Amino acid sequence: MRVLDRVIPGKGDGESLREVLRDFPLAGSDGGLMRDISFGVCRHLRPLNHWLNQQLSKPLKASAQPVRLALLAGLYELWFTERPAHAIVNAYPALCRKLKAPWAAGLSNAVLRKASQLRAEQALADATPNIRLSLPDWLYKRWCQDWPDQADTIAQANLHTPPFTLRVNRQQQQRAGAIAALGEGARPGELSPWSIYVTPARPVFDLPGFEQGALSVQDEAAQLPAELLQAPPTGRILDACAAPGGKTGQLREKFPNAELVALELEDKRLRRIEENLARLNATATLLQGDASQPDSWWDGKPFDAILLDAPCSATGILRRQPDVKWHRKSSDIPVLADLQARMLDALWPLLKPGGMLVYATCSVLREENDHQISAFLQRQPQARDVTPRPEQATMVDAGWQLFPQQDGPDGFYLACLRKGAQQDT
Template identity: 40%
Template sequence: MSAQLRALAAEICYQVIDQGKSLSDALPKGQQKLAFAPDKALLQEICFGVMRQLPQLETVCQQLMDKPLIKQLRPLQFLIYVGIYQLKFLRIPDHAAISETVEAARLLKGQNLTKLINAVLRNVQRKPELFDFSQASSAVQFNHPGWLISELQQAYPQQWQAVLTANQQKAPLWLRVNQQQISAADYLQALQQAGISASQPFAYLPVAIKLDQACDITTLPGYAAGWFSVQDAAAQHAALFLAPEPGEQVLDACSAPGGKSCHLLEQTPGLQLTALDRDAQRLQRVTENLQRLQLQARVVAADVLDTASWWQGELFDRILLDVPCSATGVIRRHPDIRWLRKKTDIAPLTELQQQILQCAWRLLKPGGTLLYATCSVLPAENSAQLTQFLAQQNDASLLPLPELGSSSWQILPGEQDMDGFFYALLHKAA
């Protein structure tokens, strides 16, 4: 089983880096092939770890191999990274890590490479100096692509290193208590009785609870009864900032997987909410979440830009616009993003964001509010978008964000243990 697990890890990492698949797609398919929960957790730990440390793993290999494995042998190159990651970063006994990794090579049709893999891993075991990267490039030192490091250095000259360091940390498990089912105070008590330590870091956001240790959420009190959802505290600010009133028509324009839609309905019963998304498959998650939490909304599979296909002509009181973005603020949760995202992706994304913003603005009532949000840390997707939009729309102005007072908020990864996020609240003149 252990050799199979390592072979699966190598195949998943190969699919992400060489074939451009996301870990969110590739990892669950791999986990389905394992029977036991601890094995599934270890598979995730290894795949996430290889994504986090990839440049350093590659650099170590360059010192120990004449040339990297290519073509049909590429999965075996990733198997070597899997082996090195275990030796360096996991509490697996060295002999087990080496023998199981070598055995996994046979499962990947690499019988004739077992001696090479064994030799590389034994060298890693014997030579800790291989992991001295003090003279290496910043891309290797910080385990991020060079283009992203440059963007962060430019945007955050004082904080770029802190952002890169935060991206390397494991993200905490945040819950959002469903106040329609149970109060936050009662839920904290239920966690305490179950022996799970947790805290409420934000007085103004009492439904946000942070667990001291991550766990299998299906084992938490009230999972099946819809007492809570998993949602980072940064994302939980959306409902607070939009602050709709009962009876209002609200549009969540890019709603999948539905966390913010559900939060709006939990916070304000009696909302007339339209949850819209162009991805019908991801929209299925919205429907499932609504059912589990016992909430109701109009769920529509359509592109917000194609208003003729879905809009019924009634203007919305409030609009939540969590636009498609680079996701550079959630790298600690999705460590593959740094390798899947390219510098050339940013310009088309910013163009799309501006189109969606302009389109949504036309659907907003005079006197209404629109909350613009991204899980990005790049100014091109955030502050620059607002500057461009406000220059073109003379009926648009910024409002102070509730509880903060400022008109926009760039949260950096790790700030108060949250994901990177951006918010700005826009008001349409009456």
């Protein structure tokens, strides 16, 4: 409950779930259970709260937030896990006493006993879609506006545990060989030629060759921007928002002889890039700086290719970072869109004629994605949208929008932009 109390404090903004979990490095099954409950409660927070509130004769006081979180954890376990119901119902009254709230033991027993006789769908039959789909009102409304036919499917996909996806280091092995070495449960992804899905997830240190950099953990959609970026083999490439360096490493695997520059605003996050590159036995020139203000860090030598993996709402990866649903506000979106536009405008002059800039976000909001790129194409007549996208892709004004898919890629957006009028793709 100490994790959830910091992430969902009941008195407003909380901390990032992933950051808080770093402070609780519990290993083994205890660690697994704590992570599962923390992620599960964040994913299903709204329907769990809705049903719990209906059971209470009077609202719980703000000071009873740990008790509320314990009850939500019990409901999550009952409705969304395979653990035996009797064990769950019996465990929580004791937890209430441990939380120094013996008064809540009876309440916990009554609420969880009742819940154990229902399935989630029955309990939530009267709830509106935004509650059932566990979304803040503003986000559900935005998705309904942006994607009238897909909003519920996108939201549903975000309620599932994300798949465990790897990227094969092409400098060390072929994908088929890596799949054979991983054995049962490994299958190739369909979009990225170096992706492998592994079910169930495994600790990284159990993956063959992980410590030597033969494999990296990376979502399949997140592999596409670097995969589609075109550059001469010994060209100069800028990775403009680089930390923690997942795509920097991938660019190095794809372009081993290129001059690779990795830029990051936050000094302390540069270290994460260094660590990730060290595992891959790879290098890049690391720079601290603001991508929207090249004057402060650019040496004046143009780039053959630029990857702009922009800071964004993260609305495409809510299944991986479910706490973002409760921390992100609708007023954040225009601020992010403004920053993304300034970065695009500032980096474009650094690209050589004929060069390619790939813009990417892990967002499923059009303001950050195709609307952003359409407006950029209007401002920059020299820029052409050359994004290769499958025929069945959702049609958008520019670029390629992917939606999160159960057992498939995250929600993601990318646009490949070529500078100048060359006849190519």
